[in-house]
Amino acid sequence: MSAAIKPFSDEFEEYGRDESRTSGEASSISFPTKEDExxxxxRKLHAEHVPITVQGARTGLAAGAVPHGGHILNTSRMNRYLGLRRDEQGRFLLRVEPGVVLSELRKQLGKKALPTAGWDQASLEAYEEFQAAPEQFFPTDPTEASACLGGMAA
Ligand SMILES: Cc1cc2nc3c(=O)[nH]c(=O)nc-3n(C[C@H](O)[C@H](O)[C@H](O)COP(=O)(O)OP(=O)(O)OC[C@H]3O[C@@H](n4cnc5c(N)ncnc54)[C@H](O)[C@@H]3O)c2cc1C
Known part of the structure; x- marks a missing residue:
């Protein structure tokens, strides 16, 4: 088993369920922090024919994040902001990793303070425009603000 893939022991018990209140079983779990991971x-699990359940914040009500054996790939630690650009209509398009939590995103947008570490020059220029622009907000709202952006998209 690679270092990133841990056996599914009792300490991970909560990851066997989501807000649907149903629970399932898994044999292993991972919390990758980067796309490469x-x-x-x-790659490893595909070669071994292991089924995978992807999880965001597990707020889903339809049991989509509940495993049925195999591996749990939990994205909650992938929460970097990757860059910003504007489209032809002048709208700001923010690129984030899937584990960014909606309530955090709202807070950052409200403060107009995004974590820009590692951004390229084009993103930093868009960020200056973002700070000079009227207040921006992310309109999608599943009402449960602890949801992750990846889970919301899925
Ligand atoms: C009190 C409450 C109220 C709610 N109200 C609403 C509502 O009004 N409208 C609404 O739509 N929903 C609502 N929800 C449901 C839930 O909040 C949303 O479905 C939310 O978008 C799920 O996000 P999550 O990060 O928790 O995803 P999870 O529950 O972790 O996952 C949801 C699904 O997405 C998949 N998934 C997660 N991340 C990824 C990824 N990175 N890549 C591929 N697949 C992925 C999972 O496998 C699963 O199938 C509510 C939930 C609660 C608890």
Whole structure:
């Protein structure tokens, strides 16, 4: 088992269920922090024919994040902001990793203070425009603000 893939022991018990209140079983779990790690985990498990359940914040009500054996790939530690650009209509498009939590995103947008570490020059220029622009907000709202952006998209 690679270092990123841990056996599913009692300490991970909560990851066997989501807000649907149903629970399932898994044999292993991972919490990747980078895209490369996700790729390595998928490559390894695919070769071994292990089924994978992807999890965001597990607020879903339809049991989509409940495992039925195999591996749990939990994205909650992938929460970096990757860059910003504007489209032809002048709208700001923010690129984030899937584990960014909606309530955090709202807070950052409200403060107009995004974590820009590692951004390229084009993103930093868009960020200056963002700070000079009227207040921006992210309109999608599943009402449960502890949901992750990846889970919301899925
Ligand atoms: C009190 C309450 C109220 C709610 N109200 C609403 C509502 O009004 N409208 C609404 O739509 N929902 C609502 N929900 C449901 C839930 O909040 C949303 O479905 C939310 O978008 C799920 O996000 P999550 O990060 O928790 O995803 P999870 O529950 O972790 O996952 C949801 C699904 O997405 C998949 N998934 C998660 N992340 C990824 C990824 N990175 N890549 C691929 N697949 C992924 C999972 O496998 C699963 O199938 C509510 C939930 C609660 C608890």
């Amino acid at each position: 996700v790729r390595a985990i998928l």
